[in-house]
Amino acid sequence: MAAGIFPFAPRDIEEAHRLSANIGWPHTIDDWQFAASVGQGYVARDNGQLVGTCLTWPLDHNVATLGLLIVAPHAGGRGLGRTLLRAAIEDHPTQTIVLHATDIAVPLYISEGFVQDGWVRQVQGIVSQPDVDEEPGDRGWLLRTVESQTDLSTIFTLDRQATGIDRGRILNAVLKSSDGTILCQGDQTVGFALFRPFGRGFVIGPVVAASEQGARFMLSRLLNALFGKFVRLDIVDRRIDVAWLSRFGLEEVARVQVMRKGPVTPPVSKYQKFTLIGHAFG
Known part of the structure; x- marks a missing residue:
């Protein structure tokens, strides 16, 4: 049967x-x-x-x-x-369908009309090196926790600018089980990073900022706070230096292809998505 x-x-x-x-x-x-x-x-x-x-x-x-x-x-x-x-x-x-494919599944997806559209690197490990701080220099950056409804609205706006997609429904659900940090410059919010329980420990994502330096500034604080915990990040292409993450005891363990079936309009914005919410959600 x-x-x-x-x-x-x-x-x-x-x-x-x-x-x-x-x-x-x-x-x-x-x-x-x-x-x-x-x-x-x-x-x-x-x-x-x-x-x-x-x-x-x-x-x-x-x-x-x-x-x-x-x-x-x-x-x-x-x-x-x-x-x-x-x-x-x-x-x-x-709708355009986007997925993250392991090598063994790529031939199946290609045969069903998907095309390759980038890479994601899975970096993980137990945070074993504390006090590795990324200094803000003269940028005037400050970090604070996600607190108000205004913060949530700003997160949705920055994420939409970075991805070109309105992911508000998924983000709203993710935020219910997440902690996060907001990157501020003066009276402006210029980035955010969320983390939540997942798998063996925690996943940090999404991380959205206008530069790798901003993303690293947020990540250094979160990773220090998660010292001794198992942490995973799914990094878009090469937007965060894995050698820098190795200073915290993390290592790249896998690389998967981003694939899509249908058109995608690239976002036009200074903001970028540095890590995924997770493999499933992009």
Whole structure:
């Protein structure tokens, strides 16, 4: 009997977590619950057993992201990954789909019309070197915690300028479980960085600023605050020097391709996205 494809439902979360854990992915039950709460998708079941998943997350009217495409090793070779991928794509007929692909999955995505559109470097480790500060020099930068509704509105605005996408819905959900810092210059907000529990420890992202120096200034404070904790960053292209992050005890462990199906309008702004919210959400 062929495996059946069904809409992802809350009852699937525990089995989906076991599936991802069995292939070595770090996602916790809480990570799966969050991903499912802000997204949609499909599962594959074979004789009642969950053997595959694929989720998508609409960011705005023009762009959605796709991720958590997993097929159990014993169910491979039957086209389930392609079937799940196509079902998920069909839910977004007018939106560009963006994803982050491991090397093994790239041929599948290319065969379904995706093209390569950059790289993301996964950098992680236990923060083991405290007091590595990035000095502001004469820029007049100050940091403070995210506090008010005005801060949230500013975060949404800077993120939209950096990405060209209105990610307010996802960011609003992320902020409920995140702490963050705001980069100020005079009376202006010129950057922000968020971190939250994920996987083995914490993920820092997104980080948005007008320069690598601004991003590093925020990161140095957050990494010092997370001394002794396991931390992950998903860095866009080469926007943050990995050698600098190694001073905190972090190292690059993987590199994945950014791929898309459909057009993307590059943002025109001095602000840049330096790290992802996460692989799933971009």
